[in-house]
Amino acid sequence: MTTTLRPTGPIQRDESGATSRTYDVCVNGRPVGAVELAADPGAGRPVGYIRSLRIDDADRRRGRGTVAALAAEEVLRGWDCTEVRAAVPADADPALRLARALGYTERGRNMIKEVAAPPPSLPEHVEGRPMTETEFGHWRAQAVRHFARDWISGGVPEDEALARSEAVHARLLPGGLATPGAHLHILLADSTPVGHVWLSEREVRPGEDGAYVFDVEVAEAFRRRGHGRALMLLAERIAAGAGQRLIALHVFEGNEPARTLYESLGYRTTHRNLVKRLL
Numbered sequence: 001m002t003t004t005l006r007p008t009g010p011i012q013r014d015e016s017g018a019t020s021r022t023y024d025v026c027v028n029g030r031p032v033g034a035v036e037l038a039a040d041p042g043a044g045r046p047v048g049y050i051r052s053l054r055i056d057d058a059d060r061r062r063g064r065g066t067v068a069a070l071a072a073e074e075v076l077r078g079w080d081c082t083e084v085r086a087a088v089p090a091d092a093d094p095a096l097r098l099a100r101a102l103g104y105t106e107r108g109r110n111m112i113k114e115v116a117a118p119p120p121s122l123p124e125h126v127e128g129r130p131m132t133e134t135e136f137g138h139w140r141a142q143a144v145r146h147f148a149r150d151w152i153s154g155g156v157p158e159d160e161a162l163a164r165s166e167a168v169h170a171r172l173l174p175g176g177l178a179t180p181g182a183h184l185h186i187l188l189a190d191s192t193p194v195g196h197v198w199l200s201e202r203e204v205r206p207g208e209d210g211a212y213v214f215d216v217e218v219a220e221a222f223r224r225r226g227h228g229r230a231l232m233l234l235a236e237r238i239a240a241g242a243g244q245r246l247i248a249l250h251v252f253e254g255n256e257p258a259r260t261l262y263e264s265l266g267y268r269t270t271h272r273n274l275v276k277r278l279l
Contacts, residue, residue: 003027003067005035005075016171017041019079025055025068032059035072039079045160048076048084048278053095065098077278082160084278087271096272104274109259111267112204112248115211119240120233123226128234131184131196136177139184139196143215144169150252155277172200172214183211183238187218187231194222197235201242205270210246211239228258232265 005023012020018040025033033055039046050072055064076084086104088095122128131139144165151161173179181201186193195218204210213235218227239247250273251259 003032003064003071005068005071006031008034019046020051021075023072023075025053025064027059027064032056032064033068035068037072037075039076039081045080045082047164048073048079048081050084050086053086065095066102069098069102073276073278081278083156083275085273085275087273089271090269096274099274102276104276106253107273107275108250108252108255109269109273110248110250110271111259111262111269112210112246113265113267115236115240115245115247117240117245119237122233122237123230125190126227126230127188128185128197128237129188131177131186133177135186135193135196136184140169140173140176143198146217147215181242183242185234185238187227187234189222189225189227189230192222194219194225194227195231197231197238199235199238199247201244204246204248208246209244210248211235211242211244213247213249216249228261229265232261 004026006026008022008024010021018038020036020038022034022036024031025035033053035053036051038049038051040049050069053065053068053072055068073084085107086099087110088099090109144162147168148158148161148165151164152158156164173182175182177184179200182198183200184198185196187195187197196215197213198215199211199213201209202212204212216228216231216235218231236247249262249267251262
């Protein structure tokens with residue numbers, strides 16, 4: 001029997017140049033599931049995404065998912081993608097096993113929690129305030145390089161990683177500090193800046209808006225003093241002040257101190273983010 005992908009419609013393109021298309025997974029022409037693919041142009045060569053892959057119950061455990069995933073990779077190669085990413089629900093063990101068998105590695109995980117009501121208080125002698133324009137300029141230059149490092153460590157060439165990071169920051173903060181729904185704050189301990197946090201209001205769960213933590217960091221000279229926890233409490237207070245009841249984030253694989261902190265604050269894993277280079 002032959003498993004193939006059959007488009008259900010034309011390729012869709014949005015204003016940013018991103019493309020997407022849905023396919024039926026077919027066995028000898030008979031639909032047995034579906035897969036949705038997308039590609040984000042960003043900067044440089046595009047990045048591919050397997051947004052969803054479903055095999056009907058009656059056709060599972062016959063290798064259909066494996067063949068469909070490999071066929072999806074071929075489609076993305078044809079779209080000139082350099083890598084493919086997939087977000088797998090944390091409790092979907094069969095899908096995680098399949099992805100790992102096909103050479104995908106875990107890049108990180110998505111986590112979420114409900115904002116406390118009332119929001120938590122900050123520790124004594126600690127407070128938060130919005131970034132100034134001068135602080136924002138310095139932070140943005142550093143943030144682009146910092147975000148690119150994670151791609152570089154995953155094998156992405158440095159120039160491509162920097163271009164991707166610049167494109168991401170330009171898209172998420174088109175108006176700088178004045179970007180609607182964006183909140184960039186400095187944490188002060190005894191009036192001394194010790195860290196920063198950036199969160200933006202956006203969809204954090206299908207059909208539900210919330211606050212998403214894009215960047216949080218304690219300055220190196222002030223680490224291991226509890227300021228990381230204080231920054232996350234500040235983020236929760238900012239979210240509550242914006243009227244959001246959910247707060248979400250992504251933590252990279254291998255950052256065990258951060259993941260442990262988030263779990264201690266009540267965050268739970270919703271998805272594991274997997275990636276594979278397309279050669």
